[in-house]
Amino acid sequence: KAGVTQTPRYLIKTRGQQVTLSCSPISGHRSVSWYQQTPGQGLQFLFEYFSETQRNKGNFPGRFSGRQFSNSRSEMNVSTLELGDSALYLCASSLRGGATDTQYFGPGTRLTVL
Amino acid sequence: KQEVTQIPAALSVPEGENLVLNCSFTDSAIYNLQWFRQDPGKGLTSLLLIQSSQREQTSGRLNASLDKSSGRSTLYIAASQPGDSATYLCAGSSGGSYIPTFGRGTSLIVHP
Numbered sequence: 400k401a402g403v404t405q406t407p408r409y410l411i412k413t414r415g416q417q418v419t420l421s422c423s424p425i426s427g428h429r430s431v432s433w434y435q436q437t438p439g440q441g442l443q444f445l446f447e448y449f450s451e452t453q454r455n456k457g458n459f460p461g462r463f464s465g466r467q468f469s470n471s472r473s474e475m476n477v478s479t480l481e482l483g484d485s486a487l488y489l490c491a492s493s494l495r496g497g498a499t500d501t502q503y504f505g506p507g508t509r510l511t512v513l
Numbered sequence: 514k515q516e517v518t519q520i521p522a523a524l525s526v527p528e529g530e531n532l533v534l535n536c537s538f539t540d541s542a543i544y545n546l547q548w549f550r551q552d553p554g555k556g557l558t559s560l561l562l563i564q565s566s567q568r569e570q571t572s573g574r575l576n577a578s579l580d581k582s583s584g585r586s587t588l589y590i591a592a593s594q595p596g597d598s599a600t601y602l603c604a605g606s607s608g609g610s611y612i613p614t615f616g617r618g619t620s621l622i623v624h625p
Contacts (some may be wrong), residue, residue, distance in 0.1 A: 403556075440619045441616075442604075442619070444614075454610075456595050487554075488605070489556055489557065490555075496611055497611055498544035498545050498565070498606060499545070499562075500611070501547070501559045502547065502559060503559060504557040506556045507554075507555070508557055509554070
């Protein structure tokens, strides 16, 4: 079974631009979560989607948004990029996002904002 | 709100040593506790998931325990190898959603 894939793997943008990241979950997984990882803050939860609906949301500004498609693939968008948005963005999928579900992570997208 | 702490932040051991990584959490009404490893610049690999009704889980040379009453989990690595060098993160889910809260990790180096 193929793992979680994320595209692109690396991105360089400038302040004020916007960016879209993509995540394809493991086949059959319906829950997709997004995380931001930085050296200063560690791993922080952005949002979770289940069956095309945002089910949980972390404490990030509205510039961060996402969506999920009917095939469970997910995208996240960051508008008006700031230098502090430079981070490794990780996507994770699980069957249902329940207490007994293991989360499987993708390799991440490394975003650098100049 | 769940808070997860991992001590120590870094650990260096010689090959062959048995070692224990520690994870503490503040909300004992935890649904599950997961251990992950992360290699530099890479995503996370799930190692073990302990559900709240369980006390421990084992996979190969790894054994993870969960003590909800004391708010602690430990990851035991037997006969460590250089290939075990990575950052180990624990994450606990509680508080009405199953979204995990991550610790900052323990960076492990196993030298030959």
